[in-house]
Amino acid sequence: xxxxxxxxxxxxxxxxxxxxxxxxxxxxxxxxxxxxxxxxxxxxxxxxxxxxxxxxxxxxxxxxxxxxxxxxxxxxxxxxxxxxxxxxxxxxxxxxxxxxxxxxxxxxxxxxxxxxxxxxxxxxxxxxxxxxxxxxxxxxxxxxxxxxxxxxxxxxxxxxx
Numbered sequence: 001x002x003x004x005x006x007x008x009x010x011x012x013x014x015x016x017x018x019x020x021x022x023x024x025x026x027x028x029x030x031x032x033x034x035x036x037x038x039x040x041x042x043x044x045x046x047x048x049x050x051x052x053x054x055x056x057x058x059x060x061x062x063x064x065x066x067x068x069x070x071x072x073x074x075x076x077x078x079x080x081x082x083x084x085x086x087x088x089x090x091x092x093x094x095x096x097x098x099x100x101x102x103x104x105x106x107x108x109x110x111x112x113x114x115x116x117x118x119x120x121x122x123x124x125x126x127x128x129x130x131x132x133x134x135x136x137x138x139x140x141x142x143x144x145x146x147x148x149x150x151x152x153x154x155x156x157x158x159x160x161x
Contacts, residue, residue, distance in 0.1 A: 004095045005130075009123050010085050012130045013099060017080035023071055029064055033124055033131045038063045042117075042141035043152065053139060075105045075114075082119070093125040094133065101137065116140045 012031060019027040040055040047053060052073070057063040085099040103115040122134035147153060 004087070004090050004125075006087055006095075009087070009095050009097060009130055012123060012132070013082050013085055013097065013121060016132065016135075017082055020067070020071060021076075021078050021080055023076075025064065025068055025071065028067060029060065031132055032060045032063055033126060033133045034060050036060055036063055036131075036133055036135075038066070038132075038135045040137040040139070042139045044141055047139070047141040077106050078114070079104045079111070088120075095123050095130075097121045097123065101139075 016028065016031055019025075019031075036059065038055060038057045040053055042050060042053060045054075052070070055066045055070070057066045081102045081104070083100045083102060085097055088096040088098050090096075097120075099119050099121070101115070101117045101119050102113070104111045105114045106112065117137060117139035119138075120134070120136040121132065123130040124133040125131075142150070
């Protein structure tokens with residue numbers, strides 16, 4: 001089993017978001033595996049901007065087409081902040097990580113929250129460097145409520161009892 005470099009894995013995630021925000025799409029191209037899969041949606045699929053948010057792309061070329069179009073039509077400055085990055089599992093040449101995502105834009109010269117969500121990453125070692133094999137983004141779109149009242153997460157409580 002490969003000993004994974006967790007720092008390098010974290011660096012890739014931070015590099016991804018920084019270069020995405022700055023429109024350095026050539027850098028992103030090189031951070032993807034040929035067989036990558038990228039998806040994006042909200043947790044309910046009912047957001048008014050769902051069509052803009054939603055993606056289910058397979059392969060580097062398709063992922064880059066969607067990424068390019070999505071970035072072109074997103075605001076600048078835009079800041080994606082990955083937080084609470086942690087390794088979920090390691091196997092062979094792959095490592096899975098989960099993180100929160102907090103996105104800001106500038107409104108009236110002040111940072112303003114735009115979105116938040118969860119991201120699941122699968123990174124693959126390729127010639128000693130990590131590449132994104134899978135990235136699944138699920139953006140928050142519902143109003144916060146007590147955990148036990150949120151239908152699609154309430155079943156987790158059974159595991160706590």
